[in-house]
Structures are given as structure tokens and as C-alpha cells.
Amino acid sequence: MAEVPSETTVREKPVEQVDAVVIRFAGDSGDGMQLTGTQFTNESAIAGNDIATLPDYPAEIRAPAGTLAGVSGFQVNFSQARVFTPGDRPDVLVVMNPAAFSVNIADLRDGGILVADSDAFTLSNIRKAGMDGDPLADASLTKRVRVFAVPLTRMTTDSIKDMGLPNKTMVRCKNFFALGLCSWMFNRPIEQTLTWIGAKFAKSPALVEANTRVFKAGWNFGETTEVFVHTYEVKPADIEPGTYTNMTGNRALALGLMAAASKAGKSMFFGSYPITPASDILHELAAHKNFDVTTFQAEDEIAAVCAAIGASFGGALGVTASSGPGIALKGEAIGLAVMTELPLVIVNVQRGGPSTGLPTKTEQADLMQALYGRNGESPLAIVAPATPVECFDMAFEAVHVALKYMVPVMILSDGYLANGAQPWKIPDYDELPDISVRYWKGDLGFHPYLRNEDTLARPWVIPGTPGFEHRIGGLEKDYDSGDISYDPVNHERMTRVRAEKIERVNEDLDPPRVEGSELGELLMVGWGSTYGALAQATEELNAEGLATGHLHLRWLNPLPVEELKRIFARYKTIVVPELNMGQLVRILRERLLVDAIPVSRVQGQPFKVGELKARVKAIVEEGR
Amino acid sequence: MAEVPSETTVREKPVEQVDAVVIRFAGDSGDGMQLTGTQFTNESAIAGNDIATLPDYPAEIRAPAGTLAGVSGFQVNFSQARVFTPGDRPDVLVVMNPAAFSVNIADLRDGGILVADSDAFTLSNIRKAGMDGDPLADASLTKRVRVFAVPLTRMTTDSIKDMGLPNKTMVRCKNFFALGLCSWMFNRPIEQTLTWIGAKFAKSPALVEANTRVFKAGWNFGETTEVFVHTYEVKPADIEPGTYTNMTGNRALALGLMAAASKAGKSMFFGSYPITPASDILHELAAHKNFDVTTFQAEDEIAAVCAAIGASFGGALGVTASSGPGIALKGEAIGLAVMTELPLVIVNVQRGGPSTGLPTKTEQADLMQALYGRNGESPLAIVAPATPVECFDMAFEAVHVALKYMVPVMILSDGYLANGAQPWKIPDYDELPDISVRYWKGDLGFHPYLRNEDTLARPWVIPGTPGFEHRIGGLEKDYDSGDISYDPVNHERMTRVRAEKIERVNEDLDPPRVEGSELGELLMVGWGSTYGALAQATEELNAEGLATGHLHLRWLNPLPVEELKRIFARYKTIVVPELNMGQLVRILRERLLVDAIPVSRVQGQPFKVGELKARVKAIVEEGR
């Protein structure tokens, strides 16, 4: 058995310096690719690289092993520069079976590296993947990319066959071989991985040993055999000092909500009904019952939001989360929150639509639903985090706005943010702002629809407060008494007040900030999860000589219309790339009467930087 | 007892000719004002006038007798010229009690006629209505309008006291006294009313006699006493020849749906859950079970629309109807109809919102919800009738489009259209177009998402058809096979096809037509129930020398963008009056990049022509 590698091991093979690498692990759903990818990401983070990841797993039901439908992938981009996206096309592709090969090979860049488990390329597996002959031997492939066919399964079992484990168990370890091999190839620090294996399988010492041995076998295979001639190194990136952890959007969102509720001095009540890709928020919160968080898995989405509204009425911070179809169901009840002017946070982790659509894919097609998915004039505030870690900050802001203005706030996340991970510079809780609000001071002349002069918020006097017993509801209320009112002029007045409250939120928000060129040829306006692609494209376009600005809106309602006007005026062309058929672009056109041009992609996937640049350049060239 | 009046009775008092009269009957909910108004309208229609009506009743629960909340009103405008609206301010106001006086008196135009039941102006009633002294005696009133305080209750009971009816029953007849008096005052033909009394109370000969006698007593009171000095006459209008009947929007809609289903050769399945002001459509359809109409009162709005979708899947014409809050609940399921490309007609009889809002009041604030109230890119066709009788035609068109293009179509009516009545020139059913569609001819290479080249409709092959068994659903489907597909490019293709289908509907639609000036200073663009006010305002503005065009859109999705551009270019100012905070105006601004200016009214009531004109003129003067 090969020698134990360690940080001090002298590397025998030459090291090639590279700026950035995109690597994708792909295999069957059962092959542990998400685990492998995540752990490789952790190693890269510890190595000091900047990173971005993209997990991509199949539809919700487990497909039969070895089929195209069952392929699961995980891509990570690690770099010594700032990283905005998981990368368009991988430099390195690791495939555990023919199906994974078939689904992913077209993405591998020319000249890239393919590592394949040759043991899995049996005739029957190849057929299952819809191919005929052994694709690894195909000349057109070997000409285009560098193919490393490695008998991964065999080497895995060989390295632990003396342990007397069942064959199935042994084979299951093979992802650690791949991880070991890749860790070697990219000079990743591996101490932490070894500790992690120990912790993860703590219940079964045999598995700790097996996986450790297999992992090392993979590392040693790279180091010892003649197959690979050199390793690669990506230098640490210039990253802001601090303590970091890997953070997904869903987890960041959950933590942000919790921290905000706590900083507001409120209990949090989270009413939800499971739905992909929002369920993890429920799972995360349910695990922290010691943080004054109540999670309520309701019988449906309507009950979930209604329970949250009831909790808000009672003085808690009511929160609900779902994805598009569930949000559609909540529309009527959200209208009740608008009318009763209760604080409420609604999270929509968007996915491909319409209807059930593409449940596991990402899309930004619910902005219009957020704005208009209810009867009547029913305005609410809308915020969209741009990156996974921003989910924390935006959730925090959302809570603040909901409480201060007594309005529902919708947070628009999406599948890409939700599952994507990013290094999060861990904040100090004690330095987060205090956002507690005091609503009602006087005790004379109280009625439930009195208003704070600045925010127009009504007083949040909660049951249990003696002397202020009152009734609220979904019927229109009199501005002056809070009683039910059918008065025509009063209705218009109240309608305008509800709208004005949302406009006033602008006063709390950071002014929009352009990245890239402050003026010039082109302004790209984006929102939500496309941030990375737009930022990357902006950098590259500027580098290519096209003066490009990038404005990424966080708050989508209200909009700082006057400031946007001033910014837009500084550019010749305005484009609005979105993962939908053009939604923000409609709002900008309507509000600003500016000929902003949509760049749409509705493919259940993020923008590819290359494609985005090409489309944007074509628009600039054609003048539109 | 006074002599029986008849058509041949020689009128003893002078007749004054007037062009048009607006009369409003107001009383307690129990006073039968709706009945009185409706019957007076019928008389006016038979007299050959053009008419428009506005019923206005209180919130859903019966308020205690005599209170302000319990006041019910019915206004009718009858004219020898074309009539577009029920009129801004009544010329004549009939009030049955102090509460009705208090609620309505401000509307009565200066110099108008007030008829009041002086018997009802007891101190306690006056107090209930929130007043102090007898308002009828107030000098500021008698200076402003002509007051006729008539002991209506007493004269009613007097005229039938020999019949031995209980006092309550006698008093109940008093609305017929008012009707008789007004019929006399405006020289209405009364034969039909007498017949109608006979039919209405057929079950109780005593009531027939009592009401007939009271009605005649009212007529005779006008003719005989010195109180009134002359009567008025409104000459017949120049109305297209034909047979007419009075038609409300809800009934017209029901009949239009039925006729269209029949002309398409389809059974109609109507799934609904009661809600004001849509319930009458259900009631109407439920009464015509012999017309191959199934009505299904579901457990909620979601079940209602889902049942309709199920029926459409089975080959029937699925229809559902509700008002705003119920439509909000249907959003998710409507998305399923979009995705499965099934024909479906959704009726939204809009009311004041948000939330429960003002259930009995009118508003146009659900256009955005119609366009965007669902998750994902989920387009459907939208049509809005402009008048009560147009509800028939637009329902017919909606059915046609739904079936031809295999799409959901939303009909946007509102409380004002729904309950408002208008003379309907009765069409000949046999001359209505045949709208049956044939979807699937071949039998080779069938799959459920094949498309007709012209309409892009998929084939509607229904269960029971041997050899074509297939499955549809809410997940994205492959363009070429109809199987579930997660393919990125396919998803974008299907998304575009669903949008394109709606665009193609344009080819079936009448081009938009401007009324008023074909070019000039001002174009008013409207939709839905504001037609009358806009048409009237247009006529008056042109008469006042402001060259004004009026474009009233029926189909709101798709929009004929190119034609709109051409039309808009002919005017200096574009205003878009709507009973909301500006919805169509947003769409026009966004699509056409034109500085169209909103004119909003959110008061649960239609536009007043005078107010509308004033606001529009101010915009023209200020250049915006």
C-alpha cells in the first residue's frame, strides 16, 4: 500500500500554475457526487481560493441507476482572482459512468481533462446511456480533450479488500478515490478532509478506515503512477480577511431571518409547506428551536401563510416560504396582510414554471407574480438577493422593512441561489444592527389604523395589551376611525396610503450602485441570482474595451426611479438580462420610458458568461 | 277613489319636453327600491328611450332598518339621445326615509326635484340617519332644490285600507305609490307594469289588487293634486330597430357562454363557488340545465377551476367564474391549464380590493392579476366587455378563442357591468357564427403536444378516443414527443410557443377602432366598464372644441401593438382613465414607450363624466 501523503510529502511531479480551474464531478445519483463536490470545495476554500459552485441534480424521484435521468453533477470554480460564477464550461470533468459522460461531455472545454471510471464503462452501462461503442475510445473525443480512463472501481475495492466489507459497501467508497485523485491533482490541502471523514462516519469505524484508505489511494494513484504527468496549483486569492464558512442561499436565508428576528426582539414564527427548492429553509429553521423560532408545517401553503399572519397579529414575526406554485396559492392571504397592514415576510425560492414546470431548475419568472399576483391594488415590498451569502443580508433587511413599515415583504430567491454555495465571511452577531421598533406610545385616541407620520405604519398593538382591544380585517377601513368603511373617497385615500407606505421604504435603502464603468456604451441592469454572470461579463467586456456598467438591483419594489433615471442617462444602451421572458425590463420601460432591451434566457439554468456577452455585444452593435 | 288612468286618459296638466332625465330611487333595503327602479326602467325602454341604469345596494348583510348602512338605491338615465352612463347627478331623487335622504341628497343637482315620503321623517328616523331637525324644512335645501314632501305611507295605506290587510303588508306597497307617481310625472306607458304586477303576485290575488291600487293611487295623486304642476316627456330615442330586452351584464355573460358552447357543439361545464358580484352567473346557468349546461358548486374556488379543467380534459367547455379574491386562489390551477394547453374560460367579475375590500363595489384593479397572477411565464388571453350587453358578445368571443387556440381566456367584467342593465337588441341565435373547431385529423405520429401550424393549438383528443391514449400534466413537455422533458433548450422553445399562441389570437380580432375624433389633441384609451363615461366625455369634449378620440380596448392580451402605435401617433396627449391606480396605462407605456398618462379613480364607483372631463382637460392644458 502506498505511503501516507501529508502536507510535508515531497511532491515528485512538477507543479503547473494556473489562474482558475472549473471542475465538474458527475455520476449517478447514488454515487455521492454532491458530497465529493462539496468536500472538494471546502478544500479549495481552505486553500484560500475564491470559489463558486453549482450543484445540479435530477428531478425529484430517484431514476434507475445508470440512466441519463439519474445523473447528478456538482461544479466548482476556484480561482486566485475574484470568482463570480461556477464557470460556463469545465476544464476538468470527472465522470463515474457512461450516463454521466453522455450528459456532460459536450460541456467540457476543448483541451480539457476527462477523468472516467473505466470500470463503469461496461457494454450494458454504455447502452443504458444510449450509446453504442465505448465512447472513451472514440478518436473524435481523444482528439478534442485529454482522456484519463482510470479503473476507479477496481482500485477502490483493491485498496480495502482486506477489510472484509461487502462488495456493495466497498464500491460505494469510490467517490473518495475520485476526491483523493483530484485533491492530488490540484494540490488541495487534505488534513481537513481526513478529519471530516472521521467525523462523518464516526458511527462506523470500519467506514472511516475504508474511506480514508480509498481517499489516500486516490491521492497516491496520482502521485505514483505514470498516468498523470503533473499537478496544478491555483494560488490563494486576495480575499478580505476574516473567518469564512461555506454557505448556501437557503441556509443563509434561514440564518438571516433568525438573526433579524432576534435583533428586532421578536419571536419568529415560520409557517411553511414543503416544496422544492424551498424546503431546506424549513429544515434549517426546524433544527434551531432553541432560538425562539417556531416552525409550523402546515397542511398547505394557504394555511402556512395564514398561520404566519395569525402569528404576526399576535406580535411575532410571521414568515412563510415556498416556491412559485405555492406562492400562487398564497396570493389571496397576502392580500389580507396588505389590507390589515401586518408585518409578514414571504420567501419565494423561484423555480422553472409555469405550473409544476421544472421543479429542480432555476428561473426568475415570478417577479411579476410578486408585484401583481393578488386581487386589487395590493402593493408590497420586494427584495432579491444577488448571491447565496447575500440571502443573509437581504433577509435581514426584509425583516427590518416589514416591521418598520408594517408591510408584507417578498424575498425573491431562486433554485440557483438556494443550493449554490459561496464562502461567507462570518459576521459578528453583536455588530449587526438593532432593528427593534416601537409602534405605539400614546394611549389617547388610539385606533388600529392610526399612522406614524414618517413611515405611515399603523400601530402594532397586540392581543394581551389591556385597554386597546380592537378588531382588524380584510374589509376597507376608515382612515380616521379604523372602522369598516364603504366611503368612496376614503377607499381611494387608503389605497394611496398603502402605496405610499411602500414608496417610503426607499428612504431606508442604499442608493443603487453601478459596478464597472460609471458611464459609457452599455449598462446591464440585473436582479437576483444573475449577479455573478453579469459581474463577470462586465469585467470581461470592459477588458475588451466596451465601456460597460452593471447595476444590480436588490430592492425591486419600491424602485428609486429618479436615481435610476440619472444613471440610465449616462449610457447609450440599456440591456436587462433576466432568466425569464423579460420582467424587470417591463417595469423599467414603464416607469422610466426608456428603451431598455431584454436579454432573456428561459432554460432552467443560469446565464453562461460567454453567451451573455455575445448577445449583449450584438445588441450594442445593432444599436438595439 | 281616483279614476283609473289609461293610455287614453287625457292628461290635464301641461307636458314639458326634456331631452334626458336622471332619476334615482332610494330607500331602505327592505323598501323595494331595486324593484321600483327596474320597473321604471322597463317603462322607459318601452317608451322608446335609450337608457342606462346603476343599482347600488349596501354591503352583504341586511343592516337594521332606517340606518345609513341599509340604504339601497337605483338610478336610471333615460334619454331621447344615445345614453352612455346612468348619469353623474340625478335630476330627480325619490327618498323613502331620512337615511336615504342623508346618503343621497348631495348628489341631487341644483334645481333638481326631491320627492320624499314625509311620513317616514319621524324624529326617531331622522336621528337614526344621524341628523337633528327635519331636513326637509331646511331653508338651504329648499333654496337649492324643489322639495315635494308627500305623505306617501299614509296615502298608500289609505288607498287599500278597505282590503283588511295587515298594516305591515300595506306599508310594504308604498314603493308602488312612488312608481305610480313617477310614471305619471314622466308620462311613462303603464300597461306593461299593470300586467307585470299581475304576474309577479299571481300567487296572491290580494297583493295584485293592493299593489295595483297603490300604483294607480300614486299616478292619480300626481294627476289630481295641486302638488305637481306639470309632467315631463322624453321623446323616444333614435334606436336601431329590433326587439329589445333589458339585460344585465351577468345575465348577458351567462347567455353568451351558453350560446357559444352550443355554437361550438360542446357541452358546457361551469364550476364555481359563490362570491359577490359573480354569483348570479351561477344562478343563471343553474336555471338552464336543459341547455346541456352542467353547473357544479364546488367546495372552493380551487376545486371549481380544477373541476372545469377536468371537464375540459374530458372534452367539454370548462368555465369558471369568481371575483378577485377567488381568482387569486385559482392562480396555480390556471397555470396548469396554460401548461396543459386546455381550453378554459375564467370570468372575473371584479370588485373593490385588495383582500375582501369592498365586495359590493366596482373596480378595475385585477388586470395585472389577470396578466401575471401565476408563477412562471404563464400567458393567457384576456378580454373585457365594455357594456353589460357586450358581455354577451365578449363571452362568445372568449369561448371561440379558448377552443381555437387551446388556451385559457380570462373575461374581466366588474360589479358595475354585472348588475347594470341595458337594452339588449336580441340577436337571432341562428345567425350567430358557427365556432366549432376540428383539431386532429391524421392518426399517424400523434402526440399530445403536436401543433396546428396556424394557431399552434395542440390537438384536443379526448378520453374515449381509441388508440390515442396519452398523458398530460403540469411538468414541462418535449416539443417533439410530448414526454416530460427537462431539456434546457426545449423549455425555452415551449415557453416561446405558449407566448406565441396568445400573440396569434390577434389574427382573429377586430382591429381597434377609434370613436370621436380620428386625430387631434387627445386620445382617451379605456377598457371595460368605463366605456360609457369615456364615450360621453368624448362626445362632450369634442362638442366643446377639444378634438378627442376614444379608443376602447376589448382584448387586453394580446394587444395589437403596431396598430396602437399608428393610432397613438395621431394625438398629442394620451390619457388612460381607469378605475384603479393605473394598470392598462403601465402596459401601454411599457409596450409602446409612449408617455400615456393615467387618470385614476379608486372609489368603488364608476367615473363621473364631469369629473373625468375636468381632470382630462387639466392634463391637456398642462401638457401632461
Add this chain to the structure above:
Amino acid sequence: MSGEQAKLSRKDFVSDQDVRWCPGCGDYAILAQVQRVMPELNIPRENIVFVSGIGCSSRFPYYMNTYGFHSIHGRATAIASGLKLSRPELSVWVVTGDGDGLSIGGNHLIHLLRRNLDINILLFNNEIYGLTKGQYSPTSRIGLITKSSPLGVADHPFDTVSLALGADATFVARTVDTETRHLQEMLRRAVAHKGTSFIEILQNCPIFNDGAFEDVSGKGSRIQNQLVLEHGQPLLFGSEDARMGVALGKDMSPQVVSMDSTPEEEVLLHDETNEALGFFLSRLERPEFPVPLGVIRAMDRPIYEKEVAAQAERALSDMGQPDFNKLFTGGDTWTVE
């Protein structure tokens, strides 16, 4: 304006809003009984919340001088659940109708019943949609002519009590708007019960469904049609001189027996804790059998909000006081210097 508890009276529970039901509506009587019983409970007014949906019945909260929430159609039970879960110390009441609670709100109702939060539900069953002016409801009887059923209702109605029992309610009772004392007693029992209390109140809507309960509430007929239940007592009904009982047939079928000819031991004893008996009673159908009034089921089961609170307690003791910094740094971390 202070929390201290002066002795409250009925008037303290009357709000300043005009009551707007139709003259003669059964809702008035129910309101009066609730306002009468409230002072007895010794719950500070500010700790009482009435939550309702939409319907005539759902106007109820406006008339109670307590906290109140007139929400949206069918959702009062869901809103109340969120409220009670986050504020277990409040006395939470749901007022709903047969349409609000059993039609659009049916699902939330049955889920609340199974979860067993300590909420009191008053369902005003008038077998009609009052507020929307007279369509049939899920409790309307077969054949009833209404605006939406001009040829008669074809839908088999729910038995409200059976449904609640099937949904595992821990407390189910039935009473009548006009039986003021019995209604009051049921309210007291509901309050005393720990867990969800469900009371069906048969309520006359004189406008759209007048006399629907004439048999149970009518002067002439009420005696022979009311089977008034008392825990541990035999199932007897009818007038003094024509006393009847309900016995159990061998095959578990119900049998009406005349007490003239039957020894009392043969008559079933009521047992509020017996689930099968409760269901058996709920299946008694008019006119063959009398209508059971009273507490049909009352049994103990853990209270949801208490269980939830206990979990939070457990979490606190297992995982410690909330420490965000610990939480943030709980996973793998690395430090950039």
C-alpha cells in the same frame, strides 16, 4: 386601561359597533350567550381573541369588545392556529359558518381538530350561505331549493359531528341557537376542555333557510326531537308521558325503545370518552331518530402548542441558549488573514 381584573359584566363584552344581522337572525342569540358567559371565565378581556372568516356569522368579532380578526373566507382556523401557537396564553376563539368552516375551510378545520390546539371553535350551521344571499352549503339537505340549486340540492350533506369525529377531534358538541341555557353550558364546557373544542350550533337563517331546524327548536317538536346527552346518563328523550330511549342492537344498530316497556338498563349510557359511541350517535338520522345535543365526545390528548413548546424547551436544554456566533461558525470554517 390597566391589566388588573375588575369583575366584568356582559356589557363589557359589547363593542361599539352596530350589530348588522337581519332581524330575527339566530346569530343574535348566540352573540348574547357568548357575551353572557364571557365574564364568568375570569379571563382578562385583552387576552381574548375572536378570529373569523367571511360570512354573516364571521361578522361576530366586530361585536365583541375583545381583540378580533375578521379574516378571509375559510381561513380563520389557520390564522387562529398561528396565533395560538405563538401566543399560547391567549384565549382564542374561532367563529365560522357551515360554508366558511366546512366548504372552503374544511381542510384547515380537520387539520386543526387533529392537531388539537387549545382553541374553541363555534360553527354556526344554518345550512345555507347567508352572506352571499342564499346558495346551498355542504350541510344543506338533499332537495333544498336555493339560488344555486333551482332544481334542488343533489349533494349529500356532511354530518358536521361525524366529520369532526372522523378527524379525531377531542371535543365535539352540538347545540341550538334558541336553547340559551344549553348553549351557555356548551360554551362553558368548551372553555373547560383542554384541546380543540368544536361546537356545532344549529342556527336559523330566517331570510334564506327559515325553519331548517324547526324540528329541534320548534315549540311543538323540540321535546321529541332532542336527545340531550349527559355523561354517564342513559340516552333518553321525549316528553314525560312518552319517554323514549336509544338502545344498541346486537349488530350495533341503533334502536328507539319506549321506556314504558323497556328497563332502563337496556338503554345505552352516554360516555363522552367512547369514540365508537360518539360516532354511533352522530349517525342517528332524523326523522327516525332524535338529534343528539350536548357533548358528544370529550377526551384528553396532548395539546399541540404545549408539545411544540416542550420541544423548544428540550432544544434549549439540549442545545443551549441561543448563541448566534456559535451557530454561524458551527460548520467548517477557515480563516483568511
Add this chain to the structure above:
Amino acid sequence: MSGEQAKLSRKDFVSDQDVRWCPGCGDYAILAQVQRVMPELNIPRENIVFVSGIGCSSRFPYYMNTYGFHSIHGRATAIASGLKLSRPELSVWVVTGDGDGLSIGGNHLIHLLRRNLDINILLFNNEIYGLTKGQYSPTSRIGLITKSSPLGVADHPFDTVSLALGADATFVARTVDTETRHLQEMLRRAVAHKGTSFIEILQNCPIFNDGAFEDVSGKGSRIQNQLVLEHGQPLLFGSEDARMGVALGKDMSPQVVSMDSTPEEEVLLHDETNEALGFFLSRLERPEFPVPLGVIRAMDRPIYEKEVAAQAERALSDMGQPDFNKLFTGGDTWTVE
């Protein structure tokens, strides 16, 4: 491609789609039994429609070579109702899960049961949300650790059968995925029943809730835990050598008796038409009592779509053939010349 009826075989009901459940999922066995029973029914394939909501179970229609509709979460029962009402001649099946049918879809389910359309409902109860990867469902047992209940489920579960009985279902049965013959028999009974048939199928989800029904389906335990019901037969269970019976206590409580020491007459006879007995059975709780399998209730009641059709017939005979011109001119009219 023609309507004539060749004899169909199981294969004729297998669609061309790959079945995508996890290996070992109980859904496979259910699919196989349905595909096996279908040919017996002599219903032309084109007249059969499977409607489902969303969930692992709801993928079912894709695998049946019939008409099918994979709709949205919880709404299959509502969609099927519209379909059946407008096409009464079709054989309409609903496939749903414990989440789809009892959580989000609970209301449509109970309303379908009370209306009694002739639809067959198969509810795959795995006591978990499979498709969304393992949250608890309304049938999950107290204490179950799932993704959304890391400290254990605190919600008291529905008993599916009790709920259906409380909702006035006319046919309620329970079976197990692994009991292939019994499952087939229940399918046949459901088809034979006129009115809504509701079958709860206990189904193992090896991935997220493995062994939930081990007691009823496990080799060692099934015999003593299955109370297999047969109409008119005594309620007996257990192995040959340790035969047990269920008897009725005087207070209507259930009693397990050993047949060694008890005469058979003392054991209850099953009666599918007795509503109280059905409920009594549905309340038997493990582990004290065995789990009743088989037809718990089967009774006649008018079928909704037939009643609706009869109303249309009546309307036709009372009001005559549709005549739009007559309808249009039916009210007050006047003529302008």
C-alpha cells in the same frame, strides 16, 4: 386503433415510459396489481382515465397506457370530479398520496367522498412526503424524526379510514402494497362499487420511511397484526394456533378475546353496511389491536353524477329542448321599429 374490444392483457396497460421510482419502492407492486386487474374489467382502455396530483405516487398515470392527467398538488380529486361529471361513462381513477390527498388535498377528498361520484381513489399511504425528500405527512406517527421534524413529529396523525368514514364515504377499504392478492381483490371491489371507492394502500417508502408498516406486512408479524375483514364473517385474526377475535364490550369498547376460551358467537360479525361498526373498527389502535384490512364500509347511496344527469333530464322534460331564441326573448321585451 379501433374501439372493438380485443381481449387485453396486463402488457396492454404498460405505457412506454420508464418507471422512475426508487428501487424497492412499494409503488411498483401497486402498479403491477393495477395493471393486472385492469384487463379483467373489460373496460376499453380508451375509456379509462387516471388522474393524479403531485408526489411519487402521483407519477402513476405516466406508467399506465390509458388516458392520464398528472395535475397539481392535491387537486386530482377536484379534477376527476369535473371529468366524471361531464363524462359519466368513463372509468375514472384517482391516484394520490398521504400528502397529496390528506394534507393539501384533504378538502377536495372529503367533499368528493360525501358527493359520492363513481370514482375510484387509491391513496398510497407511506406516512411521509416522498417526492420532496422526506418531510412528515398528516399520517406520520408521533415522534417520527424527519427532515422537517428533527425533534420528532408533534402532530397527531389522521386515521385515514376514520376520516373517510366521517366524511360519509360509501366505500372504504384498506390494503397493503405487499399483499398482492388482497390488493387485487380490493381493486375489484372498488370497481364493483357504485359510488366513490376509497382504498387506503399502506405503502412502504424504503428511502424515507422504511418499515413503517413492518408490523402489518412483515413476515413474522403480519399474521398477528392483520385483521382481515369479510362481510358477514366473525372478526378473527392471528395464527391457526393462537386464534384471536374482536368482541364488543358492553360500553361499546373493543375487546380482544382468545378463541381458545371464547365461543365464536361472542365475536363481532363484520358488516360492511354498518356505519357505527366501521368506525369502531377504524379506531382499533396498534399495538393493542390488529389493523383492519379489507372493506370497512360499503353501502349504497345515490351517485352524484347520476343525480345531476337526472336533473338535466328533468329540466329537458319540464322546460323542453334548448331554444335559445325563446330564452333570449323570455323576459320583458319591446320592439323598436
